[in-house]
Amino acid sequence: MSTDELLNRHRAVMPNWINPLYADPIELVSGSGCRVTDAAGRTYLDFFGGVLTTMIGYDIPEVSDAVRRQLDKGIAHSSTLYLIRKQVELAEKIAKVSGIANPKVFLANSGTEANDTALLLATQYRRSNQILAVRNSYHGRSFAALAVTGQRSWSATSLSPVNVSYLHSGDRLRGVFAGLSDAEYIARSVADLREVLATTTAGDVACLIAEPIQGVGGFVAPPDGYFKAVKEVLDEHGILWISDEVQTGWGRTGEHFWGYQAHDAVPDMLTFAKGIGNGFTLGGVVARGEIMDCLNAVSFNTFGGNPISASAGQAVLDYVLSHDLQSNAARVGEVLHGGVRGLNCPIVAEVRGKGLMLAFELVRPGTLDPAPELALRVLEETKANGLLVGKGGLYGNVIRMGPPLTLTEAEAKEGLDILAAALAAAHRQAVAA
Numbered sequence: 001m002s003t004d005e006l007l008n009r010h011r012a013v014m015p016n017w018i019n020p021l022y023a024d025p026i027e028l029v030s031g032s033g034c035r036v037t038d039a040a041g042r043t044y045l046d047f048f049g050g051v052l053t054t055m056i057g058y059d060i061p062e063v064s065d066a067v068r069r070q071l072d073k074g075i076a077h078s079s080t081l082y083l084i085r086k087q088v089e090l091a092e093k094i095a096k097v098s099g100i101a102n103p104k105v106f107l108a109n110s111g112t113e114a115n116d117t118a119l120l121l122a123t124q125y126r127r128s129n130q131i132l133a134v135r136n137s138y139h140g141r142s143f144a145a146l147a148v149t150g151q152r153s154w155s156a157t158s159l160s161p162v163n164v165s166y167l168h169s170g171d172r173l174r175g176v177f178a179g180l181s182d183a184e185y186i187a188r189s190v191a192d193l194r195e196v197l198a199t200t201t202a203g204d205v206a207c208l209i210a211e212p213i214q215g216v217g218g219f220v221a222p223p224d225g226y227f228k229a230v231k232e233v234l235d236e237h238g239i240l241w242i243s244d245e246v247q248t249g250w251g252r253t254g255e256h257f258w259g260y261q262a263h264d265a266v267p268d269m270l271t272f273a274k275g276i277g278n279g280f281t282l283g284g285v286v287a288r289g290e291i292m293d294c295l296n297a298v299s300f301n302t303f304g305g306n307p308i309s310a311s312a313g314q315a316v317l318d319y320v321l322s323h324d325l326q327s328n329a330a331r332v333g334e335v336l337h338g339g340v341r342g343l344n345c346p347i348v349a350e351v352r353g354k355g356l357m358l359a360f361e362l363v364r365p366g367t368l369d370p371a372p373e374l375a376l377r378v379l380e381e382t383k384a385n386g387l388l389v390g391k392g393g394l395y396g397n398v399i400r401m402g403p404p405l406t407l408t409e410a411e412a413k414e415g416l417d418i419l420a421a422a423l424a425a426a427h428r429q430a431v432a433a
């Protein structure tokens with residue numbers, strides 16, 4: 001069966017709000033290391049990892065063997081009605097690296113579920129449904145997660161179980177905070193936070209939920225130290241802080257294990273998903289014990305942290321730590337960031353991110369006008385030359401990359417050459433327009 005035929009069947013039976021990338025979408029049928037192969041036999045270097053999820057690369061024996069060992073026992077599922085050794089072990093390991101005091105861990109299946117749970121905990125603990133969220137954020141697709149998502153193109157409904165006030169994103173390219181220095185930005189946004197609390201809430205706000213670096217939002221981030229300054233205000237009111245580490249966790253930023261650690265402050269809860277399963281469905285919440293235990297009803301999660309995904313999760317975390325992939329992210333990330341900055345491409349308005357989390361924003365030459373058409377061109381050009389990258393940002397004009405943390409310097413340079421050619425083609429298109 002051809003890929004075209006599969007696309008037609010996809011369109012006939014799947015929701016039309018699930019959109020594969022590219023004018024001619026591809027089906028990935030095999031993978032090894034940082035490379036994947038499509039159904040037509042073309043191989044690509046993968047700089048997106050299925051949206052920062054294949055975090056240690058494809059076909060990693062340590063992960064497959066751990067999953068196979070569990071499958072061979074004949075128990076793929078038992079439910080939390082019974083003790084799950086793999087789950088307890090994984091929770092212990094995550095608690096240990098979380099940096100949160102007196103931690104407890106809830107294991108779920110996705111980032112959406114993780115954030116939904118964190119919001120449930122915060123609203124119950126604080127007995128309030130008032131939430132602070134951030135413009136340009138993305139936290140998932142449940143009602144509660146969508147309600148704290150600050151992007152029109154991802155907001156499918158206004159129905160909401162929570163009452164949300166939005167803070168500014170870290171955007172300093174455009175908008176009211178454009179061009180501010182780090183210190184000015186922090187001072188102005190803390191003043192804004194105080195004003196929001198005084199004007200748009202009824203007091204007793206439950207929590208702030210925020211990504212240290214906004215993933216879907218195109219890797220927009222406030223300056224280091226921002227969350228420390230914000231937390232000082234939150235603490236004055238007893239407001240909890242949830243750090244959504246779904247994209248920034250496990251050493252991806254190179255300089256730290258968690259995104260929050262760039263801010264010299266510790267959140268009350270952190271949420272994780274994506275990379276920890278390296279493709280197996282796994283997400284969760286780490287919370288201070290008294291917050292995790294605040295629910296006064298029984299709660300049950302059929303699949304969360306089941307023996308298969310918990311086995312995978314342990315193998316992934318052990319691999320990240322034993323191979324010191326955080327250091328690799330720092331080292332190879334520097335090559336990637338330096339390479340993209342060094343291109344000095346006139347249609348790139350800003351290069352963002354940290355470590356192996358890198359994005360650049362495309363604009364029409366000589367302006368700050370977002371150029372989603374140039375992002376599409378870069379996507380198609382990179383694909384044609386054997387590189388997979390992602391897209392994002394409020395205006396769909398940001399190219400995002402989050403390759404496996406195992407990426408080598410040679411692979412980074414190979415990808416950079418393809419990116420340089422794609423940007424040159426996009427630039428020619430922009431000049432000709």
Ligand SMILES: Cc1ncc(COP(=O)(O)O)c(C=O)c1O
Pocket residue numbers: 051109110111112113115138139140141211215216244245246247273274283
């Ligand atoms: C920061 C962040 N939080 C939450 C989610 C939702 O995770 P999931 O798609 O696993 O539900 C995403 C997904 O892209 C994300 O990037």
